[in-house]
Amino acid sequence: xxxxxxxxxxxxxxxxxxxxxxxxxxxxxxxxxxxxxxxxxxxxxxxxxxxxxxxxxxxxxxxxxxxxxxxx
Amino acid sequence: xxxxxxxxxxxxxxxxxxxxxxxxxxxxxxxxxxxxxxxxxxxxxxxxxxxxxxxxxxxxxxxxxxxxxxxxxxxxxxxxxxxxxxxxxxxxxxxxxxxxxxxxxxxxxxxxxxxxxxxxxxxxxxxxxxxxxxxxxxxxxxxxxxxxxxxxxxxxxxxxxxxxxxxxxxxxxxxxxxxxxxxxxxxxxxxxxxxxxxxxxxxxxxxxxxxxxxxxxxxxxxxxxxxxxxxxxxxxxxxxxxxxxxxxxxxxxxxxx
Numbered sequence: 001x002x003x004x005x006x007x008x009x010x011x012x013x014x015x016x017x018x019x020x021x022x023x024x025x026x027x028x029x030x031x032x033x034x035x036x037x038x039x040x041x042x043x044x045x046x047x048x049x050x051x052x053x054x055x056x057x058x059x060x061x062x063x064x065x066x067x068x069x070x071x072x
Numbered sequence: 073x074x075x076x077x078x079x080x081x082x083x084x085x086x087x088x089x090x091x092x093x094x095x096x097x098x099x100x101x102x103x104x105x106x107x108x109x110x111x112x113x114x115x116x117x118x119x120x121x122x123x124x125x126x127x128x129x130x131x132x133x134x135x136x137x138x139x140x141x142x143x144x145x146x147x148x149x150x151x152x153x154x155x156x157x158x159x160x161x162x163x164x165x166x167x168x169x170x171x172x173x174x175x176x177x178x179x180x181x182x183x184x185x186x187x188x189x190x191x192x193x194x195x196x197x198x199x200x201x202x203x204x205x206x207x208x209x210x211x212x213x214x215x216x217x218x219x220x221x222x223x224x225x226x227x228x229x230x231x232x233x234x235x236x237x238x239x240x241x242x243x244x245x246x247x248x249x250x251x252x253x254x255x256x257x258x259x260x261x262x263x264x265x266x267x268x269x270x271x272x273x274x275x276x277x278x279x280x281x282x283x284x285x286x287x288x289x290x291x292x293x294x295x296x297x298x299x300x301x302x303x304x305x306x307x308x309x310x311x312x313x314x315x316x317x318x319x320x321x322x323x324x325x326x327x328x329x
Contacts, residue, residue, distance in 0.1 A: 012120040012122075013120070014124070031123050031126070034130075037130060037166075039163075041161065044157075046160055046161065064120065065121045065123070066118050067118075067119070067132075068142060068144065068165065069116065069117050069119045070116065071092060071116055071117025072115055072117075072145070072147060072279075072281030072282065
């Protein structure tokens, strides 16, 4: 496998390897996450969910995907 | 008769019971208890999506945010930065503007860090959030929160999850007199009589999680709290009699045989 075409990213604290020029939209799709129920942060900046297909991931990017769970 | 409604940040609610969605055995139990409680607002937490196990049920599949207002909280945040980050993310999930701010200062008793809380309230208000603030029962700090634009003042009755009931009634009474925005008892309720007491003191609402979720029978407790809040509110609005150390017979003396 050609490692040059792969990048390492961290999603919710977990290391993932994806293709170079992988978009955030591809990532969300790969993770089967319903975009209308989550918020996404890329390197601590909130991402506009309408622009997911225009944002391409880079080596060592940190992505946080959050949703609502039970709480008091 | 004029309908008695709770108004928070210009939104109207019939129920004065706000419930938390944490600590239940499962989502089904949580959803059922909330339905029974009649609550129109539920608190929710913001957490990472589990990316390795996507089969886990989602809260939104059980509690429809279109029918019941989600009140995102910052539970577990110990700094202003963390709380702000959490609520900005919460707003991004679905455009919520009404949020519950909670910045904790002590891991054991879960008392709020009021300096961080005040700082966060100022920032969030400027960003357009309607902030309902979990706070201690100190009238001075509560006044400062109100002056900073808080949409509701939510003092604790006792530590979160303790079930001890209202510990400092004097402070709650002072808060009642000085607070112009909704005053909501948040944390420390243990049983129905605690909720009645809060409402009889003139509080606008109560927020309950553990007392319902951890009761042996959460459904029955949810119902009990529903009626406690209604009962306490009606009692408060009815204009109680003046307490009197002397007895006063309920039957007329005239016509006694």
